[in-house]
Amino acid sequence: MYKLTKRLSLLTMIGMFLIVIMGALVTKTDSGLGCGNEWPLCNGKFVPAYTISSVIEYSHRAVTGLVSLLLLATFILVFKTVSRKDAKYFVAGAGFFTVLQAIMGALAVVFSQSSAVMALHFGLSLLAFAMTLLLWLTFTKWGDYTVSVARTTDGRKPALPKNAAPIGRGFRAFVWFVGVYCYIVVYVGAFVRHTESSGGCIGWPLCNGQVVPELTGATGIVFAHRIAAVIMFIFGLALFLIARKKYSHLENVYKGAGWVLGFLIAQIFSGATVTWSLGHDTAFLFTGMIHAVLICALFGWISYLCVVMLNARVPLGAEQPRNKQESPQTAKAPVSRKEAVTE
Secondary structure: OOHHHHHHHHHHHHHHHHHHHHHHHHHHHHOOOOOOOOOOOOEEOOOOOOOOHHHHHHHHHHHHHHHHHHHHHHHHHHHEEEEEEEHHHHHHHHHHHHHHHHHHHHHHOOOOHHHHHHHHHHHHHHHHHHHHHHHOOHHHHHHHOHHHHHHHOOOOOEEEOOOOOOOOOOEEEEEHHHHHHHHHHHHHHHHHHOOOOHHHHHOOOOOOOEEEOOOOOHHHHHHHHHHHHHHHHHHHHHHHHHHHHHHHHHOOOOOOHHHHHHHHHHHHHHHHHHOOOOHHHHHHHHHHHHHHHHHHHHHHHHHHHHHHHHOOOOOOOOOOOOOOOOOOOOOOOOOHHHHHHHO
C-alpha cells in the first residue's frame, strides 16, 4: 500500500502540473469559450466538433476530470494508510483547492467573470499543485521536514555545527513573507494575461523606451508586474544570502533557497523573452508556456521552504534522549516516513 500511495501521489502531482500548464495554454490561445457557454458539455456535445479552441478547452476539462479522480484515490489511500498529519493536510488542501478552482472554472464558462476573478482561478490551481508536490515529497527524503531540519541525514549527529545559529523567528517569518509576496506577484502576472496587457510595455528592460512610462491602462499593469518581479528578486537574493551565511549546514534550507533564487532568475529572463516575442504568435505562445512552467517550479520550492520553516520552531540539534541499545538506523526521529505509513 505504501508504494501504491507513493505512485499515486506522484501521478497526481504530475497531473496537477498539467492542469496548471494547460490552463495557461487556454488563456494564451484565448480558448476559454472554445466550448461555448456550456459546462460540462462542450457546444452541446459530450465530444465536441474539431476546432482548435474547442480541443484545447475540452482537453483541459478532460485532464482536470481524470486528475480529480486520481486525487480522490490518493486522498482515500493517504487517510487509510498514512499516519503523518501533514500528508493528510496536503492531500485535503489539494482536494479543496481543486474543487474550488473547478467550480470557478465552470462559473467562468457559464457566466462572464472579470479578469481579476480569472487571475484568482490560476492562483488556486497553483496552490493545488503546490499541495500535491508537498504531498509527494512526504514519501521522499525531502519530505522528512522535521528530521532534515533537526538532525543530519544519518541521524547520528546534531545538524548544528559548533556556534551555529538556530533558525530564528525572524528568518521563518521572512520565508513566509516571501512566499505570500510571490503569490501576489504570480496573481499580478495572471492579471496581465487575462487583461491581455502584455503589449503594454514594448521592449525590455525599458518599457516603451522609458525607465518609468506613463502608468495608465495596459502599460501601468505590465509595469506594475515588472516592479513587483524586481522586488521579488531582491527578496529571493536576500533569502539565499542569509541561508548561505547562517544555514549552509542545513541541506534543505540552503539548497531550497538556492533553487528559489535560480528559478527567480530564470523567471525574469523568461519574462523578457515573452516581451521580445510580441508580434510573433508561435514564439509568444512558446515563451509564455515556459514562463508558466517556471512559475510552478518557483512557487513549489517556496512552498517547500515555508513548510520546512513550520518544522523549524524547535532549536536545531535538540535531540530526544536515545536508548543506548538503540542503533542509529532504528532510532526514532521526530517524524519518520517508514513509521508514518502502515501497510
